[in-house]
Amino acid sequence: xxxxxxxxxxxxxxxxxxxxxxxxxxxxxxxxxxxxxxxxxxxxxxxxxxxxxxxxxxxxxxxxxxxxxxxxxxxxxxxxxxxxxxxxxxxxxxxxxxxxxxxxx
Amino acid sequence: xxxxxxxxxxxxxxxxxxxxxxxxxxxxxxxxxxxxxxxxxxxxxxxxxxxxxxxxxxxxxxxxxxxxxxxxxxxxxxxxxxxxxxxxxxxxxxxxxxxxxxxxx
DNA sequence: ATATTCTACAACCAAATGGTTGTAGATCAG
DNA sequence: CTGATCTACAACCATTTGGTTGTAGAATAT
Numbered sequence: 001x002x003x004x005x006x007x008x009x010x011x012x013x014x015x016x017x018x019x020x021x022x023x024x025x026x027x028x029x030x031x032x033x034x035x036x037x038x039x040x041x042x043x044x045x046x047x048x049x050x051x052x053x054x055x056x057x058x059x060x061x062x063x064x065x066x067x068x069x070x071x072x073x074x075x076x077x078x079x080x081x082x083x084x085x086x087x088x089x090x091x092x093x094x095x096x097x098x099x100x101x102x103x104x105x
Numbered sequence: 106x107x108x109x110x111x112x113x114x115x116x117x118x119x120x121x122x123x124x125x126x127x128x129x130x131x132x133x134x135x136x137x138x139x140x141x142x143x144x145x146x147x148x149x150x151x152x153x154x155x156x157x158x159x160x161x162x163x164x165x166x167x168x169x170x171x172x173x174x175x176x177x178x179x180x181x182x183x184x185x186x187x188x189x190x191x192x193x194x195x196x197x198x199x200x201x202x203x204x205x206x207x208x209x210x
Numbered sequence: 211a212t213a214t215t216c217t218a219c220a221a222c223c224a225a226a227t228g229g230t231t232g233t234a235g236a237t238c239a240g
Numbered sequence: 241c242t243g244a245t246c247t248a249c250a251a252c253c254a255t256t257t258g259g260t261t262g263t264a265g266a267a268t269a270t
Contacts, residue, residue, distance in 0.1 A: 014115035
């Protein structure tokens with residue numbers, strides 16, 4: 001995963017509307033206009049949010065007739081969690097190291 | 106945690122330099138200028154990154170003489186992980202629900 | 211066939227972001 | 241005391257971001 005990929009992923013999470021879209025489409029399917037109806041902004045704005053989420057692998061679009069069905073994509077979430085787990089591991093190592101120093105000291 | 110807080114948190118993670126700073130200051134202490142020496146950018150740029158990380162609770166600054174010592178702050182990381190865990194829980198509920206439907210069908 | 215719906219995308223705008231240089235206050239060293 | 245170092249912050253700049261309206265194509269409904 002490149003830096004740019006990670007940037008895209010966390011950037012995608014850094015917006016409340018997009019986080020809400022992720023929650024919704026994980027629970028149920030929505031068309032883009034179905035999503036747009038939920039928010040106090042234009043269709044185009046919501047469509048752009050969906051594009052951002054798609055590029056971050058947090059959402060998948062599938063054409064169905066004239067609609068585009070949006071569903072959650074577990075891949076992006078898993079990547080994000082794995083990344084944060086790495087940071088957590090660094091913390092754990094640090095805590096262990098300090099404990100060792102205290103033990104031998 | 107407000108939407109704005111969550112925005113700040115993920116936004117802070119959405120930059121490779123800032124992620125690198127977080128890793129470094131979790132392992133060891135750095136002054137702001139000590140950090141600045143590591144990157145191909147101005148002191149002011151790095152100082153701003155530290156401010157962003159501090160506002161996101163990912164880093165803590167402590168004045169020591171004329172230096173400002175930067176250390177990792179577990180709080181922000183924990184918050185971020187807990188948030189992603191909530192999304193994961195939504196996924197799990199969804200998977201369970203589908204399994205139930207298949208079982209009774 | 212025509213009208214409607216859904217989507218994509220361009221063009222535009224204001225605000226935020228990530229960088230720069232410059233200035234000034236504190237602290238430390240000689 | 242003087243000079244060097246460390247930090248904070250202002251002002252500025254280019255690019256990105258999150259929003260808008262408008263246009264056009266594809267699929268559906270009447």
